Amino acid sequence: MPRYQQLKAQLTRQIQQGVYAVGELLPSEHELCDTYQITRTTVRKALDELQREGFILRQQGRGSVVCERRKQLGLLTVRGFSEAVGQSVRNRFIARPSLVDWERDFPFTPAEKELGSPCIRFSRLRSVGEQPVMYEESWLASTIVPSFLDLEFIEGSFFKTLSQRYLIEVLSSEYELHAIPAREPEATALGIAIGEPVLYIALRYATSLPHYFIYSKLWCDTNRYPVGNSYPQGR
Amino acid sequence: MPRYQQLKAQLTRQIQQGVYAVGELLPSEHELCDTYQITRTTVRKALDELQREGFILRQQGRGSVVCERRKQLGLLTVRGFSEAVGQSVRNRFIARPSLVDWERDFPFTPAEKELGSPCIRFSRLRSVGEQPVMYEESWLASTIVPSFLDLEFIEGSFFKTLSQRYLIEVLSSEYELHAIPAREPEATALGIAIGEPVLYIALRYATSLPHYFIYSKLWCDTNRYPVGNSYPQGR
DNA sequence: TAGTGGTCTAGACCACTGG
DNA sequence: CAGTGGTCTAGACCACTAG
Numbered sequence: 001m002p003r004y005q006q007l008k009a010q011l012t013r014q015i016q017q018g019v020y021a022v023g024e025l026l027p028s029e030h031e032l033c034d035t036y037q038i039t040r041t042t043v044r045k046a047l048d049e050l051q052r053e054g055f056i057l058r059q060q061g062r063g064s065v066v067c068e069r070r071k072q073l074g075l076l077t078v079r080g081f082s083e084a085v086g087q088s089v090r091n092r093f094i095a096r097p098s099l100v101d102w103e104r105d106f107p108f109t110p111a112e113k114e115l116g117s118p119c120i121r122f123s124r125l126r127s128v129g130e131q132p133v134m135y136e137e138s139w140l141a142s143t144i145v146p147s148f149l150d151l152e153f154i155e156g157s158f159f160k161t162l163s164q165r166y167l168i169e170v171l172s173s174e175y176e177l178h179a180i181p182a183r184e185p186e187a188t189a190l191g192i193a194i195g196e197p198v199l200y201i202a203l204r205y206a207t208s209l210p211h212y213f214i215y216s217k218l219w220c221d222t223n224r225y226p227v228g229n230s231y232p233q234g235r
Numbered sequence: 236m237p238r239y240q241q242l243k244a245q246l247t248r249q250i251q252q253g254v255y256a257v258g259e260l261l262p263s264e265h266e267l268c269d270t271y272q273i274t275r276t277t278v279r280k281a282l283d284e285l286q287r288e289g290f291i292l293r294q295q296g297r298g299s300v301v302c303e304r305r306k307q308l309g310l311l312t313v314r315g316f317s318e319a320v321g322q323s324v325r326n327r328f329i330a331r332p333s334l335v336d337w338e339r340d341f342p343f344t345p346a347e348k349e350l351g352s353p354c355i356r357f358s359r360l361r362s363v364g365e366q367p368v369m370y371e372e373s374w375l376a377s378t379i380v381p382s383f384l385d386l387e388f389i390e391g392s393f394f395k396t397l398s399q400r401y402l403i404e405v406l407s408s409e410y411e412l413h414a415i416p417a418r419e420p421e422a423t424a425l426g427i428a429i430g431e432p433v434l435y436i437a438l439r440y441a442t443s444l445p446h447y448f449i450y451s452k453l454w455c456d457t458n459r460y461p462v463g464n465s466y467p468q469g470r
Numbered sequence: 471t472a473g474t475g476g477t478c479t480a481g482a483c484c485a486c487t488g489g
Numbered sequence: 490c491a492g493t494g495g496t497c498t499a500g501a502c503c504a505c506t507a508g
Contacts, residue, residue: 237496237497238496238497239496239497273497273498274498274499275498275499276498277497277498280496280497294505294506295504296504296505296507297505297506297507298506
C-alpha cells in the first residue's frame with residue numbers, strides 16, 4: 001500500500017474515531033511530514049483525496065478543517081441530513097443482515113470473486129424526526145466481513161463499522177439515478193402514496209479491498225430532503 | 236492562472252477539437268514536460284483532473300487514452316451534454332439567448348458581482364434520435380460573454396463555445412436533485428404525461444472566472460437515459 | 471527492453487489567514 | 490508577523506505494457 005494511502009486511511013480512522021472532532025483542525029501539512037517522515041507531496045496527495053471525499057476542507061492560511069461527514073451516499077449527500085444529525089436522525093433496520101443469493105437485476109455486475117462468496121443483504125429506513133426520508137438496501141460479499149451477521153453497527157453507522165472493525169475503507173462510488181413512481185414496498189416504507197415520484201439510486205462503492213464492492217439501492221423522498229453534492233469546493 | 240490549469244484547459248480544448256481523437260494517446264507525461272517546459276508534478280496535476288472529469292484514462296505502461304464520452308447524461312461530473320451522448324444527439328433551442336432578470340427562485344444565490352450584470356437566459360431541449368431526454372434552462376452573467384446573443388454555438392455545444400470563444404473553462408458543479416411529477420411545461424417539452432416522475436436538477440457550475448457561475452435547471456426523463464457518474468476509476 | 475504512468479524525495483517561493 | 494495551504498522545480502526508483 002502506498003504511503004499516501006496509509007496516511008489517508010490513518011487519518012480517516014482518526015476522524016471517524018473522533019480524535020479530530022468536526023470543526024477542528026488537522027495537524028498542518030508540515031507537522032504531518034515530520035510525524036510520518038514523508039514529504040509534503042505525499043501528505044498533500046492524501047489530503048487531496050480526503051478533501052474530495054468530504055472529510056476535510058482546506059483553507060489557505062488556516063489549515064485543514066474536519067467536516068461533518070456526509071451520509072452514506074458517496075458523492076451525493078442528503079441535504080439537511082447533516083444539519084438534522086444529532087437532533088433526530090434515526091436509522092432503523094427493516095431487514096437485519098442475512099445471507100441471500102446475489103442480486104441479478106442491477107446495473108452493476110458483481111465480480112466473479114464476489115459471486116463465489118455468499119452475499120449479505122440488509123435494508124434500513126432513515127428518518128428525520130418521525131418522517132422517513134430514505135429506504136436503503138445493501139449487499140456485500142460475506143467473506144470480507146466475518147461475523148457480520150451478529151454484529152451491532154458502531155454508532156449505527158455501516159461505514160464506521162467497516163472502517164473500525166474490518167479496516168475496510170470506502171473509496172469511491174458509481175451510481176445511476178432514476179426518477180420513478182414509488183411501488184408498494186418503498187411507498188410503504190417511506191409512508192407515501194404508491195405512484196408518487198421517488199429518486200431511485202443504484203450505487204456501487206469501491207473499497208480498499210480490490211475487487212470487492214458494496215452495492216446499494218436507495219429510494220429517496222426528495223420533497224423535504226433533496227439530494228445534492230455540495231461539498232467544500234476548492235477554487 | 237496556475238500552469239497546471241493552463242495545461243488542463245489547453246488539453247481540454249485540443250480534445251474537444253479532435254486534435255486527439257477518442258482512443259488515441261495523449262503525448263506522454265515526459266513529452267508534455269518538454270513541450271511546455273514544466274515539471275512532471277505540474278503535468279500530472281493537470282492530467283489527474285482530466286482523468287477525474289472523464290476526459291482521459293491513464294494506464295500504467297501505456298499512456299493516457301482519450302475517452303469515449305459516456306452514454307448516459309454526463310451531468311454529475313462537469314461535462315456538456317453533446318460530448319456525453321455522441322452522434323445522434325440533437326439540441327434544439329426552446330428559447331434563444333435573451334436578456335432577463337436574475338432568477339430568484341433557486342437554491343443558489345448569485346453573487347453580488349453577478350447581480351450587477353444583466354442576465355442571459357436560454358433554454359434547450361435535448362433529444363436522442365426523436366426522443367426528448369432533457370429540458371434545460373440556463374442563466375449566466377452577460378458581462379463575461381460579450382456578443383453572446385448573436386452567437387451560434389460551436390457544434391451545438393455551450394461548454395465548447397465558452398471554452399473556445401471566451402476561454403472560460405467550466406470547473407466543477409454543485410447540484411440538488413429532486414424526483415418530482417412533471418408539470419405542464421416540462422411534460423410538453425419532454426412529450427410525457429403530466430404527473431410522470433421526472434428528475435429535476437438545480438445546478439451551479441463554477442468557472443475559471445472567479446465569482447462567476449453558470450446556473451441551470453434540468454428536467455430529465457430518466458426512463459430511457461438514467462443519469463449517472465460512472466467515470467474511469469483509478470485504483 | 472524501452473517507454474509509460476505511479477510513487478516519492480527535498481527542497482523553494484507564493485498568497486492568504488490569524489493574532 | 491509567523492504559520493498555513495497552493496504551486497512548482499529537478500530529480501529518483503518502481504511496476505507495468507508493448508513490441
